[in-house]
Amino acid sequence: MTETLSLMAGGFVSALHYVNILAMIAGVTIGIVIGCLPGLSAAMGVALLLPMTFSMDASTGMIMLGAIYCGAIFGGSISAILIHTPGTPASAATAIEGYQMTLKGQAGKALGTACIASFFGGLLSCISLYFFAPLLGRLAMMFGSPEYFWLSIFGLTIIAGVSSKSMVKGLMSGALGLLLSTIGMDPMQGVKRFMFGQASLYEGINVTCALIGLFSMSQALILAEAKIRQRARATEFKDRMMLSKEELKEIAPTIGRSWIIGNLVGILPGAGASIACFMGYNTARQFSKHKELFGHGSYEGVAGSEAANNAVTGGSLIPMLTLGIPGESVTAVLMGGLIIQGLTPGPNLFVGETAKMTYTFFAGFVLIQFFMLGIGLLGCRGFAHIARLSDAILIPSVTILCVVGSFAIHQNFVDVVIMLIFGVIGWLARKFGLNNAAIVLALILGPIGEKGLRRSLLLSGGDPRILFSTPVCWVLIALCILGILSPILMDRMAPKEEE
Amino acid sequence: MKKTDIGVCLAMYGVCAFFLHMTLQLPKAAQIYPSCVIALLAGLTTLHVINMIRGAIREGVTSGFEDFKDFLPGQFFTILAMIIIYLVAMPYLGFYIASILFMTASLLFLRVKLWQIVLAEIAIFVLVYCAFTLFLEVHLPEGTLWEVWE
DSSP states (O other), X not given: OHHHHHHHHHHHHHHTSHHHHHHHHHHHHHHHHHHHSTTOOHHHHHHHHGGGGTTSOHHHHHHHHHHHHHHHHHHHHHHHHHHSXXXXXXXXXXXXXXXXXXXXXXXXXXHHHHHHHHHHHHHHHHHHHHHHHHHHHHHHTTOOHHHHHHHHHHHHHHHHHHOSSOHHHHHHHXXXXXXXXXXXXXXXXXXXXXXXXXXXXXXXXXXXXXHIXXXXXXXXXXXXXXXXXXXXXXXXXXXXXXXXXXXXHHHHHHHHHHHHHHHHHHHSTTOOHHHHHHHHHHHHHHHOSOGGGTTSOOHHHHHHHHHHHHHHHHHHHHHHHHHSOOOSHHHHHHHHHHHHTTOOSSGGGGSHHHHHHHHHHHHHHHHHHHHHHHHHHHHHHHHHHHTTOOHHHHHHHHHHHHHHHHHHHHTOHHHHHHHHHHHHHHHHHHHTTOOHHXXXXXXXXXXXXXXXXXXXXXXXXXXXXXXXXXXXXXXXXXXXXXXXXXXXHHHHHHHHHHO | OBHHHHHHHHHHHHHXXXXXXXXXXXXXXXXXXXXXXXXXXXXXXXXXXXXXHHHHHHHOOBOSGGGGTTOOHHHHHHHHHHHHHHHHHHHHHOHHHHHHHHHHHXXXXXXXXXXXXXXXXXXXXXXXXXXXXXXXXXXXXXXXXXXXXX
């Protein structure tokens, strides 16, 4: 207990270093800009800026990526409120009430509510991050090779959850990712597998290149295929952004409920901020004393949606940091960032020197929320103009950043070619209903599962019963079944959202 | 059922066949794991084919090209061609020259106003120079053409 408290305190001291503060300010600002541009997503932004963290200290790099993540989730609400176009899917519910408020001349109040609700949602989500992450980390200490095999299978069953339309297509995308993860040196036999004569593929496909290609380059291609649309001019607003004490009191219970919803949705693999925002919005409507305002510009609705989508951020980091299972695309990209820093997500993050880095990141995550509040409140008027940036300018700009980002990994041109190939794969996958997040999850988890399986069989002399030998294995098998069943549960939630 | 899904399934079977062909060239012990993954992909694709046939009987067949209704082939393939030419030219022209040419050409093609092109280029190249050249110290390609020139 004392050790944990000292790690927490030490984390805050390290997080307050000026380099980390600068990383937070830069990350939140970049994140809000990316979030408020309707063509770009949080996962894409984090993937695009991943190479910039290469030379940073691990904790600083993770703080910057975390800041981009939180900033992008909040930033989506700016364009949702001002131009009725959600910057990210996580702000879809915010657009319903937020734009109605704008039409009533209350854009400032809507943005202020979004900013304050996002702040509290994100801040409260850090509580679960602090308490549940180390607990799960300790549990993961008990894991051996068979457990790691089942853990990766559990991660892969999440693919079913992240599949938007067809579960089978999601699983096919995962299997394709698994197949691509076999490229490189065989981990047990030392044989070159499917390397096409490229020495740079010795360690397999570089996950960062794949991430940049699948999320960022594919997005540039998606923008390039359709007619370039002129965005609506963002509404100028003159009303106050700060809420009165009474208004804050009124939205406090909504924020509390949305925090719990968002946090649970974040921890659940496969679900994400886009689901949480609708759940938060619906719950706000159910419990509101002014139900008649919903649909006509209710700031409670904005608070419910925004607190829920930001509460997802802390919750979604828990399975990624403790078990090495990214439950959705942004955490998959963040996990890529950890791997690049030479860290293996899992229980080791909570032991020894690495624990200091982890707690610095946690403390940074708390501080990010304060910067998000400040930058959000002060800069909303400026960010509103950025939301109008044309897709025509985004297409070559994103392409150049993808090229330079993938080149920077090993200063090698093969990585750029791999990035472009994955960009085209990602574009085709999105056009034909396959799932990019599933491909990435399988690329990350494939090698872990393969090593777990083959090491287990080596230990048991080829006897597969070792895979069922411990209670933890059985718990993980049960979770795998739950993971496959989770889309059915999500489907049952979906009609309520549409209402 | 969408007609485009037939293409998806054929592509998946093609990937399976390609990887199976390469797997068979590996030593026996190294063949097991990739073969299992190929079998998994082929099995899931077959399951999708069965679902497609069921869907076709139940609901009929749609073209699936509804997802492409806003697709502008001329614009898309021109941009894609520009990206490929940009990457091919980069080792010869260097990163900055190739990027300026690519950005200018694509923005002119997309009918962006000249002052916006200049502003966008200044913003991107200042960002790239500060972040990658100064901060990360990445040696971006300088271009072999200039070496020959010198």
